[in-house]
Amino acid sequence: MTEPKDARTAAKPPAPDEPSPCVWESGLAIKPVYTAADVEASGGAEAIGLPGEYPYARGIHPLMYRKRPWTMRQYSGFGTAAETHERFLYLIRHGQTGLNVAFDLPTQCGFDSDDPMAEGEVGRVGMAVDTLADVEEAFEGIDLNRITVSLTINGAAVPVMAMYFAMARKRGYDLATLHGTAQNDILKEFIGRGTWIFPVEPSVRLVGDTMEFCARHAPKYSPVSVCGYHIRESGATPAQEMAYGLSIAASYVDHVLARGIGIDAIAPGLSFNFDIHGNLWEQVAKFRAGRRLWAKMMKETYGARDPRSLQLRMIAGGGGGGLTIQQPENNIVRGAYYALASALGGTQTMALCSYDEAYTIPSERAARLSLRTMQILMHETGLADTVDPLAGSWFVESTTNEMERLIEALMEEVKSRGGMIRAVAEGWVQAEVNRQAYEREKLIRAGAVPKVGVNCFEEEEAGPDVEMHPYREEETGRQIERLRRVRRERSGEAVRACLARVRAAADNGENVMPPVMDAVEAYATVGEVCEALRQVFGNYREPVRF
């Protein structure tokens, strides 16, 4: 089982005296040796600056991890709220400092657990949420301002965020001081991941409604986490990931500015989610260049003044696209290197895909191992000793400069296409990413890009040594029973009246968040709220391109 398949799989050494060519995924050709002249030639050292100072290449805080470790926030959730609650408590007991909630596909796509579209999918890839009762149970007893919660919800963000706020309010939290994050980046769902519901334009308007609502009522809450992550997972290069992510953020900003809200009321609520697999140095350059571009764009294009508007805050994590089905234990080692890329890139929050994730919902053991990987990096290796230890490296500063220019050029291309909303609605970005995915896949399959266990150092495998997460079908019945009980016990008349107000607000352009808050407090379901919005906005029709 562990014998090499044949001798061909051993890597070939390069010819003597001849450096093997090295080109990053984003297209940068890398030299064998860098000097001060390369930094000068690539744009100089002026933009390096200091950590915590504009343009923030070296990190958004002056003391970074010397003052505060990154937040450790594994993505988790499955089955019912009760099962997920147990996993949350388990992770917190083991030192996790934030929660990153996985919802099942029916919840993400706006269907109730008893909808025919939900058959076979309830509680499978995340927690099933139908009503406020589920949200209350999932977070019971958890201090929401100490363990900050990130909701991975996009298409159905409006009702689910409203449920989270309603739950917090019922427990005595003041929305004015409530911390937390929602993913709520619908534009990237059209590019990758696919949990869209409504057409592109009304979808962006709903994101705008949540941003406006938070700017006015929950200013400490981050209503949007813009995800380059899933664009990268769909095949984009690191430069495309950053460029498309920043362009998406600009689209949301433009949309909300048009409502007459100031840039410094919006921008601090935007955070980012980026990927960490691939070439370690390329990721580091991507993050340092991305921070600089965001700061410059916010200051120069949008006239932001509040330093928090200029600081690109992020979760840099995951790395699923780099993990392999083959020899799954290798993913533990990959995870550790990805964590290093994230930390050297200056992240605020980290999460790692677990080694068994290509097969199953992570086991407790696998999830704990991811957490321990981050803890070892933070506490044992000296990683946190000094801020941005790579600063001043001729190689790192040159490639940061070069990545910045690559990303900028890609952002210009999006602009020339009429901006991100149009580029997504027309399917242009999707086609760019799909093409890139196919080219990359061909290189991997041809062995031109080495992938251990996949195209070199392969082994005959009898089958994975991973513990499969049991999907309990009886839990679906329990969830549906619970949903029906809530429907019986609530006031049907109150729910109908609330939903009518949701439709009216959607129809006449008012912010839908206040009536949706009322609706979910009356125990309207995720499906009912989304259906009310569907009646006004219709369904998205996917431009099928590949």
Added chain:
Amino acid sequence: MTPAAGAGADPIRVLLAKPGLDGHDVGAKLVCRALMEAGMEVIYTGLRQSPAAIAAVAMQEDVDVVGLSILSGAHVPLCRKIAEALRSAGVREQVVWIVGGNVPPRDHAALRDMGVDGVFPTGAPFDSIVEFIRGRVRP
């Protein structure tokens, strides 16, 4: 569209579909391109197709192959419904039915019992899919 390698033969027609709510379509799109490069005609449905819709397209487009891509773990209940839909559309016996995605080995037998002809989990070589289709459709 590229003509099939076999001179004069009509190209093999393949329907690739994403049933259920799963939005992971990178693999499905890669397979679409690989099959086209191998000279096949490919119809891709996009996301969230119901079993009835998939069966209807299979019938209307007179395809030789129905391929499903499922990464959500819901392949067993979804395939059960799709087997029924293909049967009621009257195409079950005429098409080669293959399934790809996140399908662990322990479920392969269950899918074969429902009538799935070939299972190609994530990472399966494109060539193996092409060869399988050619072997079954034009043996």
